[in-house]
Amino acid sequence: MTAPATAPIPIATPGTTPAIELRDVTRSFPGPPEVQALKGVSVTVADGEYVSIIGPSGSGKSTMLNILGLLDRPTVGEYRLNGVLTSALEEDERAAVRARQLGFVFQAFHLMSRRSVLENVLLPMLYNGTPRAERESRAREALHRVGLDHRIGFLPGTLSGGERQRVAVARAVASRPRVLLADEPTGNLDQTTSAEIMALFEELHADGLTLVVITHDGAVARRASRRIRLADGRVSEAG
Template structure:
């Protein structure tokens, strides 16, 4: 009897980019992202750090299926998304990716509960299920006591946590955050980062794009982008299922 291949049982990475570049026509042509090779495994907390103009936003758009690479391959949960139709990419984006932006993008005259549930309304999720899931997700980010408030009555940190709840309610594979503390003071920023720490501890996969070293150091893996090129920590870590020692602690610590 032939033994099973142990690698066959390993869940594919959430994100796998191979040779991904994105250029924009000129003149002169702009190479915004160059030959990116990066893998993010389930449960990882990765920060992508770089200054303004480094290619962070372009990389976010590629990761979030908001744009297509000029060259290279991108697999999301093992699915090659590079050549999919826009309709299929939109479906995958709604099902598997949650977005958190610097600007909260909340509807000011809808309650917190309604803001969180709106994405499910468009997918025709029944009202009772929408309410139950929205309440549970708001409890998850520490805002169960704010469900009937309007966003304009909340602090900046609370509004960002509502935005996080809205991103989480669809139970995505990947949470993408773009400068999530950029509009917050230090106290509110800390509250948001503590939510990310908690979500990471629960096993959610996070990729946080930032220019802030303090924010990036909260992640267990840091990737730097400069002039569209990734460096530092882009080597693939051993999957957690294979890297754990007998006591359950990861044997391979990711470089910072």
């Protein structure tokens, strides 16, 4: 299905408040030459939906993820996260939203090499106000869920790539975000490990977590319940 670039993409579960709603979002980077990484993008992701954003290098995927993750602001347009207009938020409020509503999984894992697996998973809960008494149990629960109970005291450097990414997933979900954003989560993994991570994402989705996975890998994108294709900063296809 192809949708006009400016038209909102139909949400998967009509009737609920969308988790993510981009409306005519443009992101320009001043030049010279000025670059428009996103050009009037409108996307809606329903609460609990599993969406992949696919596109070639330079299509605007990462810019879109940065905006979705409140790491960047649209130059023009509106972005509502769980119904809240994010452009009205101050810097510290955006940090608070990132801490309490969003989880991130990066291609490069971004684990702290001198902290143990458990400490890495505990880190987001330091900033998001998780009750102190629950932090460690939540971290252990998340690590159990990704199958890394036996690695909690290890340093990330001693783990395989797949295990590191699973630690990153555990870190992202331990603080119980409403939306998980993954940027090329299998980009540094082999096929078998990629499949494990994607299976993990499907489990999280089955539990009701909203997932947005950015990838250039068609196989990874097809695991999502809906795919949005970006090309040259515009939504070229959604379905």
